[in-house]
Amino acid sequence: MRTPVPDTLAQPAPGRLPHPRRRFAYLGPEGTFTELALRSLPEAAGSPLAPAADAADALALVCRGAVDAAMLPVHNTVAGVVADTVRALAESPALTVLREVVLPVEFxxxxxxxxxxxxxxxxxxxxxxxxxxxxxxxxxxxxxxxxxxxxxxxxxxxxxxxxxxxxxxxxxxxxxxxxxxxxxGIQDTAGAATRFLLCARHGGPGFPQPARADRTSLVGRLPGRPEDVDGLVAGLRRHPFLRAASLRAVSDGRGGAVLFADCPGGTDRPATARAVGLLRRRVPGLRFLGSYPSAAHVPSYERSKTMQTETTSAAGGSTEPASGDIARLRERIDALDHFLIGSLKQRLETSREIQRIRTGSGGSPVDSGREAAIRGRYAEELGEGGAGVAEALLEMCRGRSPR
Missing domain, CATH: 3.40.190.10 (Periplasmic binding protein-like II)
Known part of the structure; x- marks a missing residue:
């Protein structure tokens, strides 16, 4: 059953002059984290928003032109990949990802x-x-x-x-x-976050081109029998061109599987272009979803105000002074620090468990090849200084605090 498109998507509000505006769908109904993620984007301010019953419904609205783009959750740091979204992306042709949003989630x-x-x-x-x-x-x-x-x-x-x-x-x-x-605060793990993707049609109404592309994504059905999927994905992960890629397979609900792949950087980077080319050769049905900015470049959000249907500026009121903007940004920094600290604690615990397993079987607690790959990934993702961040993190996870 298709989600009906609200009248606000077709008609301007009474008393307002018609003007070109973007139209957006999101995983609804009203009051979801997905709506919160969508409202964090400046291009969604004052725009008509259509809640959809599920991911497939939201993308159907995009594909038939009822909305210009849809926001959907794709991955959570605790619960993993959102299978419904990945399946819907695989079933929806001619889509591109415009950008991502990452929100801390507390329940x-x-x-x-x-x-x-x-x-x-x-x-x-x-x-x-x-x-x-x-x-x-x-x-x-x-x-x-x-x-x-x-x-x-x-x-x-x-x-x-x-x-x-x-x-x-x-x-x-x-x-x-x-x-x-x-x-x-009933969540079991502190610092969890969910990643959302803003998806639009190829050739649909234009959105501003991003100044940079930090991530490239692909999606498609995996070939072969379901029992062969794990071996295929494991083999891809071991390939030196794909060490920095994230590969997640989910059931397609019909006895097969769908692969969702993320590669750091845009396809203008040689390493990313090699990874994308290899993936598309090994998985012929894999479809390019685009290169787009990472969440680090998405403007901040303020939970108490982004969930309101009308903002002060939309109603014609005055904007807040710069000090209010700084306070909101500092609140976001505090939220991000909370998320980072929680993630670091999880990484510490996981690294130490790996060390226990390796030393318990007579091996070395440190894998130098693995550490070199991590330094390279951080340097590629964060630029100058990234390798230093990786080194401090590795020192901490070895049980020695960084100087």
């Missing part, structure tokens, strides 16, 4: 006003959210039944309408559905 338990934790018998949320709060739910509501939903906002709607007792979602979602935030 709350939302209930109807007056509901206590003891009365929660059913909990709903997106499967990725369920993965990220599973331990908390097991500890605090062990008898509650989990009900997966297409999105966390849809789970909140179900709670509002009495279809279940609680929803796992962002705390900002509560206001959209008249719910109460019962508990905040």
């Amino acid at each position: 709350a338990l939302l209930v109807r006003p007056g509901t206590s934790l003891a009365r929660v018998g059913t909990v709903s949320g997106h499967p990725h959210a369920g993965t990220q709060v599973a331990q908390w739910l097991d500890r605090r509501v062990p008898r509650a039944r989990w009900i997966p939903a297409p999105s966390n906002a849809e789970a909140a709607r179900r709670v509002r309408d009495g279809e279940c007792d609680a929803a796992v979602a962002g705390d900002f979602t509560a206001a959209h559905y008249g719910l109460q935030v019962l508990v905040t």
